[in-house]
Amino acid sequence: MASFRCLILLGLLILGPGMIECQNKLKQRIENDQRLRRFKELLETSRSLLLDNYLNGVPERKYTVFAPTDAAWDKLPEIVQNNLRDVNNAESLDKFLRYHIIKEAKIHTTEMANLKYKETMESNKAKVFFNMVQSNGNQQGGYFVNQAKIIQPNTDAENGYLHIIDEYLFPMGSTKSMSGYISQPESQEVINMGVLKFQEMMNALPIRGPGGLRDQLTDLEQLTVFVPTNEALSTIPTAKWDELMADTTKLEQVVASHVIPNKVYFSSIVDSMGEDGVQAVEGRIVGRTIANDVFIKSNNIGGRVVLPDITVDNGVFHMVDHILNFTYFNIYAHISQERKLQQLAQAVISLPGGGQSGTGVQALLEREGEELTLFAPVDSAFQLVDTAVNLKANVTLLDIILKLHIVRQQVAFKDLTNTTVLNSVNSKKLRFVKGNNGTFVIGERIKAKIIEPDVGVTNGIIHYIDNVMGIATKNLKQELDSNDALGYMNSVLITAQTHTDLLTDLSERTSKYTMFVPSNIAWETLYNQGTGKSLIDKINYRQNLVWVLQRHMVKGQVIYSDSSQLQTGVNVELNTVLGSSDIGKITVKKLGQCTSLTSCEIKVLFKGAEARVIEPDIETTNGVIHIIDKVLIDDPADLLRGAVSSTAWIYASCITTILVMLTGLLLHL
Template identity: 25%
Template sequence: MIPHSFIVSPLRLWLCIVIALCFSSVNANLWAETERMPDLQQWRKLCGLYEVATAYMKDVYAKVTIFAPTDDVFTYNPDIRALSQREVLSHMVDTQVIEIGQGKKWEKQTLIRSTINSGYIYITQFENNPGNFSYYANAGMICNHVSNQWGIISGEQYLYKICTPIGHRPYPGTALSFIRDTDKTVFMDRQYNNNELTEMREILNRVPDIALVIFGSSAWNGFHTFFLPTDAAFAKVIDRNRIDREVMLAHVTGVNRVLFTYPWLYDGGLHYYPSIRFSSNIIEDNFKLKISMRNITDRRTGRWDLYVVSEVYERYANFRRGAVWAKILVPNIPVQNGVVHIIDNVLGIVSQTIDQIVMENPKSRVLMRYMNTIGQIVRNYLSATGGLVTFFAPYDYAFEMIPEQIERRMLRDRIWLEQVLKLHIVPAKELVSDEITNETIVNTVDNMRQLYFVKGEWPKNNITYYVIGGGIRTAIIQDNVAATNGIIHYVERVLGVPYQSLWEILKNESDCQVSFKMLENLQLRYSLDPWQVLTPEQNFTFFIPTDLAWQKVSPYLRNRMNDGHHWLALQYVYKRHIIQGQALMYTDLRERTYVMMNDEKVVIRRRGRYFELYWPRGNVVARVIEGGEIAGINGFMHKIDNILIYEPDLHADAPSDGISWLTLLCTISAPFIFRWRLVRLFLVIAFVHSQFPEFLERFLSPKYS
């Protein structure tokens, strides 16, 4: 029988449940939640220093959203540990940001929410692929997706982990007050100041409408991204009268486009944001002049620099077609009406020639030294103001990749050096990247050689442009740099100067991998990759069949060539595609007959704008693919769309296995046999015995079935 003391009435049970829920709700706060999270201990310790921050973390009824840096952020950025209470509160939003966990595309790419300290935080969404999104709070990447915790919810509170710093400490005023501020104490213990913005201050004083309405805008007018040039940037402008209201507005993005460096870089620089146009007291987006952010990585050190790029799609007013690149010196300074980035160049305005821009670029010192070696022959094209040119300027590390023996020869041979530099110049043309397609072909200054282009897209929407000249293909790293007399594209290779052997190049040619796999097992590969270069015996002109060319060969013949028993025949076929002792570039090809490496004759003839190979004995024609020229330190390769091959090649340089003993028997018995009919019979039997297995294999193959 149950004692009466153990019997609980329904009313008493209900009161116990209510009391338990009250106690559990009191304990269920973010302060208690973070205590159990090993990667948020530094954030919890920082909040514990300030009463207001701790109170919000413990108050379960406060409808807040907290963006908490993980311990790794504090480890790699120790200065964050010294944040003041006001700066800690800038990580806390006074509303619930539930949009992050919904997993759907926002109508606005950037959400603007007020923080507890009366500032603003900017939450950005980027779509990686359909249905997969990444989120950023200012410059901090929200990393809850790593642990599948899209929001740590406790009562009315939300908490999101961020795995990169959200940016510099926020400035308490607007962009205009940031420029005009003369109180040095405001910038104490900060990684930025406004000491180098005096020119910007004077210009804004001359245009009070732009200064007050845009740079000093409030939340009612909208939020922007401000790019502020330093005094040194304004010193580069030759004609100061060209700096007007339109130029100032080119440094401000459209309304409610608040863009920090880290999320913008994640965007890949693919989205171009319009700048501000200010007319009739109405703020509009200027779609003629657009802004993007790019990064350029140094291939030697792995360090990368941030740039903002203002690009004009059509000429208007004082703006030229092309892009102006400005390096971001101090990024991500949050202000009350957006974010500020300090840059080293004035956007939108172009006042220097190609020669002046290249000469001032610290990554083009070696290029200038090479151009000065041959005098003013090349620099006249780049400094003249009468005509437009497009210049493909190699970076310094492009020259460092040239082998030493090639570099010595180029410095001794001034004529060759001049030809190499002229190969990088396209006269009478402003060639911007929007005009480049896979069919684009342009003539260079010497009017003999041409440049070809490839528009690559990998991964999706990440477009890279390649230029091919003199047998060298190089990527365009910094494109569309505008000058008063043309356009500059910075590239990572020197056109016309080889730096690898033909065998090393063949390894990386994606459309010639079938030929590479075949040559890997042949002795011919050692001729293509010699120890000694720049000697006549080691020079080759190799007409390399592409993968599509091998698909035109019958499966029977292709399989027999690769069965391991006909490697001598396969090598004999490849020698039919090689001219030994001559390195012929595309412009050196002539209509004549050449003796190939296997001592056979092949005719090179022109058909319209193309060259083709004609092999008379096999009656086979292979077209030389235009733009498929590749230069190596021991010759040139030209891609062709067919193979000079036929079935009798299977017996080239390959002794027959079945004829040996019968032929030997006939040879020994011939002097002793007086009946010549018997001799002929023995020879017929030997021939049939040797050819029957191959005939049977061909008869049973799918081709003849």
């Protein structure tokens, strides 16, 4: 045996070094990783055969490769995928792939923070930029190259490092400076959106010599610039535009507020700016991601990024749909020209008391000297209302609803928290929910999501919202379908459909319900318990699941947190859909007033289970939902043994007993 091992070792010494070396090259690292199949195929078909001719080369020649996953390929627009596959675009593919490779350098992530950027193998030596980001409440930390996150760093090979990234480095960087690119853009998308008016602003800047803003846009090694589109700048009234262009001091301040020096912020890391933002050449810039949109503001005035991550030789720029740090419309003028708010503008103008000397909503929104916050429902929100009620035909109700959306103080998005309570101009309370799913405002029990914050105007600030507060437009089923916070409950109801028609009942206008809906976390906690997993997953426990769901539903009553039925300190017994049996009766106890969403002390009790209302009063057309922090189960094991007091369980037991007796008789015969 020892001799045999010696022969194997001798063979490895003779043949092995070449084989071992072959397996330790970047080429083999890429080939052996199943996540990189698309990237490997592109490298194999590249004109210069990058995989074989470079990444399989001698150990003395080092490379750093940023390899996007197959999932990153799926993110690319179809037209880009087709162009990269097109054999007639071999030269473009080669340039694109070389932009993912750094030659003559084996770069570990620990070096990236100091390097800041590096030239690539691309024929013009276009740069990639590095960022090391700390985690905060909104931003996931890690190492980034351009907009892509390094999801698996530092895979060592004999001839370099492989870093696996979550996006292709697209669009590819330019070797022009910031000012040079804005003067002569290369991307067709940038040309289509237009930079001529911003270029006009740059050309009108005063010449300050070395260190001036003009020179910074060319000379600084790292810059981030937010460029308003031609369309955004064209909305500025001619008189205001001429006034700005004539005042070079003001113009320089406005342009400077679009520029972050000495740092490159790609769209994927804007949340790392934090609540207070980062220093711009003038003022501070705050960035945040809401859903899939990136919003930028300076001095509470900003807009949405409509074309991100245009990489140039000394940084990156993003095109935005609103100028920063410059107001030129009052609230009414803004909503009148904003395409997404035309239904709101029509509603405002239809009310009496218009004009700046009037007393109506239009006069209030036009009046200079006011400091207002408007929560502005977008057009799709009004379209939902039209399906539920003819709001525009009821002037009195319309006036009440519109005033519910106006606050007589200026409140920025960052100042809205779970404890914030604001008074509308008609003295209604507005409360807020801030979490992973976004920031919501609740007025008269109707919840709306803030989808575009901090639009600055001369007399306040506007936050766009996706719903009209004060009017229920969805039934219980629709609310469960559309509200992310209720997603788990909705999926469990769908699972239980084989044994119940609860979802049908919840869509009926004539059926009124009060629902105590466990949060997503509450359901996840139950699921992670063995009995909870069985309850949800196993078909033989489906009826038990139905009973649990029904226990959270009170039919025929709509009970709000401030209903007279709920008196502080008094236990209120409620019969659920299961009736008054011991498995159907729940107790609700109000310990204090709901002064805010985080201090709403209402408990729901079932036997030994105790849940707390964490979000009350989500109103629908056929009832109300209160979100609770636990699923109402006394003991999952007892439940899974089959709620013995229920009529259904008794019937099932009787049938089983009869079948056993009949079997015995047949055997006896």
